[in-house]
Amino acid sequence: MKRRFELRAVKEAPQERDLAFATVDDGVWETKYEDLYGTLDFGASSAQGPRESMEDCAYVIPRARCGFLFAAVFDGHSGFAAAQYLSEHLYDCFSDAIDEGAYGPECSIDERETGGICCPVELSSLLADSFRETDQKLLSWLQSSAPDDEKNAGATATIALVRRDKLVIANVGDSRAVLSRKGQAVDLTTEHRVTGSGPTVEAEVHRVEDVGGWIEDGRVCDVIAVSRAFGDREFKGDGAKSMLQRGVSEEWWDQEFADSKDITGNLLEATPDVVEAPVREDDEFLILATDGLWDVVTSHEAVTMARSDFKKRKSAEYIADRLTKVALQRRTEDNVSVVVVDLTGKDGWTKPKQKNSERWKGVFGMGN
Missing domain, CATH: 3.60.40.10 (PPM-type phosphatase domain)
Known part of the structure; x- marks a missing residue:
C-alpha cells in the first residue's frame, strides 16, 4: 500500500564534537x-x-x-x-x-x-x-x-x-x-544526466564512454539516470564487475555482452x-x-x-x-x-x- 503524503521535521540538538566548530558556537x-x-x-x-x-x-x-x-x-x-x-x-x-x-x-x-x-x-x-x-x-x-x-x-x-x-x-x-x-x-546548477542535448550532456556521455561504459535509454549502462552521484559502488572501481554480473542474473543482458565490456574507471563520480x-x-x-x-x-x-x-x-x-x-x-x-x-x-x-x-x-x- 502506498503511504499518504506526510511531512516531518526533525530538529536535532547540537552534538558534541571532538573537532572545533562543526557548527559555530x-x-x-x-x-x-x-x-x-x-x-x-x-x-x-x-x-x-x-x-x-x-x-x-x-x-x-x-x-x-x-x-x-x-x-x-x-x-x-x-x-x-x-x-x-x-x-x-x-x-x-x-x-x-x-x-x-x-x-x-x-x-x-x-x-x-x-x-x-x-x-x-x-x-x-x-x-x-x-x-x-x-x-x-x-x-x-x-x-x-x-x-x-x-x-x-x-x-x-x-x-x-x-x-x-x-x-x-x-x-x-x-x-x-x-x-x-x-x-x-x-x-545556478546543471543537472548531470546523459539524456537530452547540450554541452553538459555531451561531456558526461563522453566521460562514461571513455572508461568503457555505455548509454542506453538515457541511462548509464541502461541502469541509472544520473551520471554523478555519491555511493553507487557498482559504478565505481571494481564494483562494475558485480554490476555486469547482476545484469546477467537480472536478464538485462547476456554473459557474452558482459564479457565484452572492459570498464577501466568510474562510471559515476562525485566531483561537483x-x-x-x-x-x-x-x-x-x-x-x-x-x-x-x-x-x-x-x-x-x-x-x-x-x-x-x-x-x-x-x-x-x-x-x-x-x-x-x-x-x-x-x-x-x-x-x-x-x-x-x-x-x-x-x-x-x-x-x-x-x-x-x-x-x-x-x-x-x-x-x-
Missing part, C-alpha cells in the same frame, strides 16, 4: 558574524509523495563556518542509506577541510574564527575535495555497515553556502539551485560543479530542491510563486511547504525536498521571524 557567531551578515531566514520541507519509501533529505545549519548558512538537499536511490549518511557527514567533512587548510598568519585577526583558523578560505577546491573524500568514506561505510539491501545505495547532492554577500553552490546529480534575481529565475558568486542588490532568495519538484514545476514558476508569497509577508518556511505541496498536487512521481533561503533581510519584505535551530533535518520514515 552562538557566542562566536554573535561576536563575529551577526552584525556583518545577520541570520538568514530559511524554510525546509520534505515529502514522500507517491513513492513506496522516502529517500530524500533536506538539511540546514543556519550558523555554519565562516558566517555562512549551510543548506543541502540529498536525493537517494536504491535506499535511504546514502542520503542519510550524507546528511550526517558531508558538512563535517567540509568543516574539517576548513580546519586543515585555513591555518596560518596570512589573515588578519578579525578574519579568524578561533585558534588561527582563517576565513575567508578558497571554497571551490575545498568543496570538490570534501565531496570526493566523503564519497570514499561513504563507499567504505556502505560496504561494511549498510543493510544488505542498501549496500549499493547512492545519492545526489546539491549544497549551498549562503551569506548576504556571497553564494557558493556545489552540485552532484540532478537536483537544482535557483536564484531569484529581481523576479527572474537564474539556474561549483559556482561561486557575489550576492547582488537585486538578488532576493534561493531555492534548493530535488527533482521531485523540478519534474513538475519550472524554475520560473517556483520563483514566481515564492516571490508572490514573500510579498504577502509569508515566511521562507511557509514557502518551502507550499512548493512541496504544489509538487504533490501536480502529481510528481518522486520524493520531494525543498529549502528556501531569503536573502533580503530586514531591508526587504517584512515577515514573521522563524526560530532557527542549530540544525534542521527533514525526512520521512528515517531509519525504516
Whole structure:
C-alpha cells in the first residue's frame, strides 16, 4: 500500500564534537558574524509523495563556518542509506577541510574564527575535495555497515553556502539551485544526466564512454539516470564487475555482452560543479530542491510563486511547504525536498521571524 503524503521535521540538538566548530558556537557567531551578515531566514520541507519509501533529505545549519548558512538537499536511490549518511557527514567533512587548510598568519585577526583558523578560505577546491573524500568514506561505510539491501545505495547532492554577500553552490546529480534575481529565475546548477542535448550532456556521455561504459535509454549502462552521484559502488572501481554480473542474473543482458565490456574507471563520480558568486542588490532568495519538484514545476514558476508569497509577508518556511505541496498536487512521481533561503533581510519584505535551530533535518520514515 502506498503511504499518504506526510511531512516531518526533525530538529536535532547540537552534538558534541571532538573537532572545533562543526557548527559555530552562538557566542562566536554573535561576536563575529551577526552584525556583518545577520541570520538568514530559511524554510525546509520534505515529502514522500507517491513513492513506496522516502529517500530524500533536506538539511540546514543556519550558523555554519565562516558566517555562512549551510543548506543541502540529498536525493537517494536504491535506499535511504546514502542520503542519510550524507546528511550526517558531508558538512563535517567540509568543516574539517576548513580546519586543515585555513591555518596560518596570512589573515588578519578579525578574519579568524578561533585558534588561527582563517576565513575567508578558497571554497571551490575545498568543496570538490570534501565531496570526493566523503564519497570514499561513504563507499567504505556502505560496504561494511549498510543493510544488505542498501549496500549499493547512492545519492545526489546539491549544497549551498549562503551569506548576504556571497553564494557558493556545489552540485552532484540532478537536483537544482535557483536564484531569484529581481523576479527572474537564474539556474545556478546543471543537472548531470546523459539524456537530452547540450554541452553538459555531451561531456558526461563522453566521460562514461571513455572508461568503457555505455548509454542506453538515457541511462548509464541502461541502469541509472544520473551520471554523478555519491555511493553507487557498482559504478565505481571494481564494483562494475558485480554490476555486469547482476545484469546477467537480472536478464538485462547476456554473459557474452558482459564479457565484452572492459570498464577501466568510474562510471559515476562525485566531483561537483561549483559556482561561486557575489550576492547582488537585486538578488532576493534561493531555492534548493530535488527533482521531485523540478519534474513538475519550472524554475520560473517556483520563483514566481515564492516571490508572490514573500510579498504577502509569508515566511521562507511557509514557502518551502507550499512548493512541496504544489509538487504533490501536480502529481510528481518522486520524493520531494525543498529549502528556501531569503536573502533580503530586514531591508526587504517584512515577515514573521522563524526560530532557527542549530540544525534542521527533514525526512520521512528515517531509519525504516
